[in-house]
Amino acid sequence: MLIPPRPRPGDRVAVLSPAAALPAILPAPFDLGLQRMADELGLVPVEYATTRKWGSSPAERAADVHAAFADPTIAAVMTSIGGNDQIKVLPHLDADLIRANLKPFYGLSDNTNLCAYLSNLGIVSYYGGTVMTVLGRYGSTNPHSMEALRAALFDGGWYELRPAERWTDMGKDWADPANLLEEPEMFPGTGWQWHGGADTVEGDLWGGCLEIVDWNLRAARWLRPDHEYDGHVLFLETSEEMPSASYVYEVLMCLGERGLLQRFSALLMGRPKGWELEHQTTPQERTAYVEAQHESVLRAMREYSPDVPVVLDVDLGHTDPQLVVPYGGRCRIDPGARTVAVHY
Structure with a gap:
């Protein structure tokens, strides 16, 4: 690369x-x-x-x-x-x-x-x-x-990426410039959730917004041959459209049935956005939404790729803070030390 x-x-x-x-x-x-x-x-x-x-x-x-x-x-x-x-x-x-x-x-x-x-x-x-x-x-x-x-x-x-000390998925109406003067409501950090393999892995990053990855899979025009993803680190996150847990599972299921999910050496899953201006959830609804998405991801990984490390709630998507990861660049995941590093 x-x-x-x-x-x-x-x-x-x-x-x-x-x-x-x-x-x-x-x-x-x-x-x-x-x-x-x-x-x-x-x-x-x-x-x-x-x-x-x-x-x-x-x-x-x-x-x-x-x-x-x-x-x-x-x-x-x-x-x-x-x-x-x-x-x-x-x-x-x-x-x-x-x-x-x-x-x-x-x-x-x-x-x-x-x-x-x-x-x-x-x-x-x-x-x-x-x-x-x-x-x-x-x-x-x-x-x-x-x-x-x-x-x-x-x-x-x-x-080295690190968990957010404070985060949010809430915002204000951009149409009112006065809102830009106010800091967003922030919540205490929750850390990352670690599941799966124990061995350190390193590979090139591939993935992005789960819904757009799904589009590319359906269009079947902008993907490399499946074997070229061997050893890559998959990273995914969901958008402000707040897709259902069943949809998230089904996308991963189809990746598994294709035989592609099993080729990745690890999965970094972004923190789900559980609140949106046009879909304002209660704290309880947000928690339920996030937990349901977590379980859908873990279910798919248990079924198709149970031995690789999975890290949940990495701040690499539609929530704040928004970390930067190198698409196609190297990523090193150490489950023992619980660290994730990327090479810019």
């Missing part, structure tokens, strides 16, 4: 919306994120034609991806946020152009599509670090998220 050159403070960074152009509808958190990109990271954000163009076509969004990668003055590519149709962008991409112009790419959720695409080209990308969710966070940036983002952006090397 190729690790693209890293940006340095002062460099220009492309800010794209290859999934949904939510900055067009919710500009306040996006503009705040751009300001913090400059103030806290020392990077110069550069917008493209579709960054704020709601309803842009897949071909238009692909053209912006090409422009960003081809521009020699652009040192990295960061996404505004996720979406729900980026898989339609992939057929328009020029693999040769992207491979010839290595840039670190940062994205989450629907951007699983582009991360997997880059992985297929042998290029490491970074799952996390979206502008609106990390840099445009309510109140202030989360120090835990920013530590991981800076390590991935600027430092490289091995970085």
